[in-house]
Amino acid sequence: PKNYPPGPRCLPIVGNLFDYKTLYNKLKYHHLVWCSFAKKYGDIVGLKLGQNLIVSITKPDIIRDVLGRPEFSGRPNSFFQKVKTFGKNLGIVFVEGNQWKNQRKFSLHSLRQFGLGRKIMEEQIREECMLLIENFSSQCKKPILMDDAFGIPILNVLWIMIAGKRFDTDDKTIHKLLDLIHSSFRLMDMSGGTVNQLPFLKYIIPELGGYNKIVGALHTMINFLEGIIEDHKRNLKDEPQDLIDSFLQYMALKTDDTFTDEQLLSLCLDLFMAGSETTSNTLSFAMLYMILHPEIQRKVQKEMNDVLGSNKCPTLEDRQNLKYTQAVILEIQRMGNIAPLGIAHKTLKATQLRGYDIPKDTIILTNLYNVHMDPQYWDEPSKFKPERFLSQDGNVMVDEEHFIPFGLGKRRCIGEVLAKANLFLFFTSILYHFSLEMVDGSYPDTEPYDGITLSPKPFLVQFIPRTV
Numbered sequence: 379p380k381n382y383p384p385g386p387r388c389l390p391i392v393g394n395l396f397d398y399k400t401l402y403n404k405l406k407y408h409h410l411v412w413c414s415f416a417k418k419y420g421d422i423v424g425l426k427l428g429q430n431l432i433v434s435i436t437k438p439d440i441i442r443d444v445l446g447r448p449e450f451s452g453r454p455n456s457f458f459q460k461v462k463t464f465g466k467n468l469g470i471v472f473v474e475g476n477q478w479k480n481q482r483k484f485s486l487h488s489l490r491q492f493g494l495g496r497k498i499m500e501e502q503i504r505e506e507c508m509l510l511i512e513n514f515s516s517q518c519k520k521p522i523l524m525d526d527a528f529g530i531p532i533l534n535v536l537w538i539m540i541a542g543k544r545f546d547t548d549d550k551t552i553h554k555l556l557d558l559i560h561s562s563f564r565l566m567d568m569s570g571g572t573v574n575q576l577p578f579l580k581y582i583i584p585e586l587g588g589y590n591k592i593v594g595a596l597h598t599m600i601n602f603l604e605g606i607i608e609d610h611k612r613n614l615k616d617e618p619q620d621l622i623d624s625f626l627q628y629m630a631l632k633t634d635d636t637f638t639d640e641q642l643l644s645l646c647l648d649l650f651m652a653g654s655e656t657t658s659n660t661l662s663f664a665m666l667y668m669i670l671h672p673e674i675q676r677k678v679q680k681e682m683n684d685v686l687g688s689n690k691c692p693t694l695e696d697r698q699n700l701k702y703t704q705a706v707i708l709e710i711q712r713m714g715n716i717a718p719l720g721i722a723h724k725t726l727k728a729t730q731l732r733g734y735d736i737p738k739d740t741i742i743l744t745n746l747y748n749v750h751m752d753p754q755y756w757d758e759p760s761k762f763k764p765e766r767f768l769s770q771d772g773n774v775m776v777d778e779e780h781f782i783p784f785g786l787g788k789r790r791c792i793g794e795v796l797a798k799a800n801l802f803l804f805f806t807s808i809l810y811h812f813s814l815e816m817v818d819g820s821y822p823d824t825e826p827y828d829g830i831t832l833s834p835k836p837f838l839v840q841f842i843p844r845t846v
């Protein structure tokens with residue numbers, strides 16, 4: 379397109395697909411590919427990958443601008459999205475227009491009704507923390523493998539709001555489902571994946587891009603959720619007990635035609651996926667950084683002792699007084715970069731950005747990784763330094779221009795309050811009960827897995843009980 383943002387020269391049909399793949403093979407991470415394009419072509423880069431126009435933005439002030447403008451609030455129509463949602467655009471994360479507005483409003487309202495941001499949510503998190511601590515205690519003589527330690531406890535808090543029940547830590551079906559989501563997230567990417575850019579390829583090479591694996595995983599998830607929704611239908615009471623009940627009741631009123639059976643299933647699927655993978659990966663990163671930085675771990679433990687005394691495990695109320703601990707959690711999020719390219723947006727109409735023309739239906743990637751790792755703003759960005767989030771007088775200091783792990787604007791994460799509460803309570807209760815140590819002879823691999831979210835590769839941790 380004319381006056382499109384700069385980028386490498388385009389070939390017919392494939393566009394810049396080969397440039398992209400070549401760089402990806404070299405750099406191994408999608409966000410680094412976009413950082414590398416940005417170095418060469420500037421803060422706004424325009425590519426064509428197969429049939430899709432993709433513009434990536436790396437600078438914080440432009441990202442803020444874009445996330446604040448309604449014409450950038452669409453979502454790409456991904457191929458996997460369609461598999462997941464019966465060939466239609468359903469759910470919450472990838473829908474647009476009124477459907478998105480209504481579903482987002484309903485979800486937020488309903489999650490709040492069933493606990494989000496309320497005292498009961500904290501109680502449920504504390505319950506999950508206690509069970510996890512017991513579980514770690516029973517195994518603490520031997521090293522524990524950190525792979526999906528947090529998956530079920532984290533999902534449980536959300537699942538109680540959505541479906542009114544929690545899962546046992548050793549529930550095999552849920553382990554399997556979380557594992558499927560985890561491996562699908564490793565296979566997908568925000569740039570859309572090859573199948574997305576050249577859809578006809580899926581008929582030629584079905585294994586391409588893990589296509590079959592992802593489709594299989596989605597079908598397993600759908601079957602599982604169908605069972606849960608059927609149960610709710612059978613046991614529906616006058617007073618709704620959870621989000622699914624509320625949805626079913628609202629659907630029965632027939633006042634809004636975006637409330638359908640298929641929509642309910644897709645909404646649950648979206649919330650399940652968005653809510654489990656993100657927070658539990660961040661907690662795995664937390665464990666990783668703590669074994670790499672024992673001195674920081676000691677400082678967190680000392681702060682808890684100094685501020686709360688030696689026999690009180692922190693509550694959310696204590697958060698404001700545990701400033702160093704808060705700074706450590708912020709630094710874990712900054713370095714962990716769970717959603718390195720955020721979630722892709724799409725232009726709803728032709729528009730302009732800093733003098734460039736951006737056609738309708740262009741995919742927009744916000745490079746959150748770059749925002750958090752930009753050496754022009756962050757001093758020694760690859761070093762783990764919690765002090766960067768503390769002012770001279772020891773107060774927590776967050777510059778919202780350069781720290782946006784949950785995104786910004788109308789599409790901002792709806793689970794932020796829950797995620798922050800989970801991160802704080804799980805992190806502090808673990809460090810209150812244990813000191814974490816690296817296992818002799820098994821230095822962890824600090825390079826994360828790539829994917830739609832980043833996650834640490836599995837590593838071993840020794841949990842040493844603290845005498846508090």
Ligand code: HEM
Pocket residue numbers: 445470471472482536648649652653654656657660716717720721722783784785786788789790791792793794796797
């Ligand atoms: C540490 C944990 C989390 C991080 C870092 C995170 C990050 C993000 C980011 C970057 C976005 C995209 C914003 C954009 O489109 O520009 C997002 C969207 C979203 N998140 Fe989270 N998230 C986390 C936890 C959660 C949880 C626990 C839930 C469960 C309720 C959740 C539900 C969602 C949903 C539904 C959206 C899509 C919103 C929309 O499209 O309107 N997230 N999140």
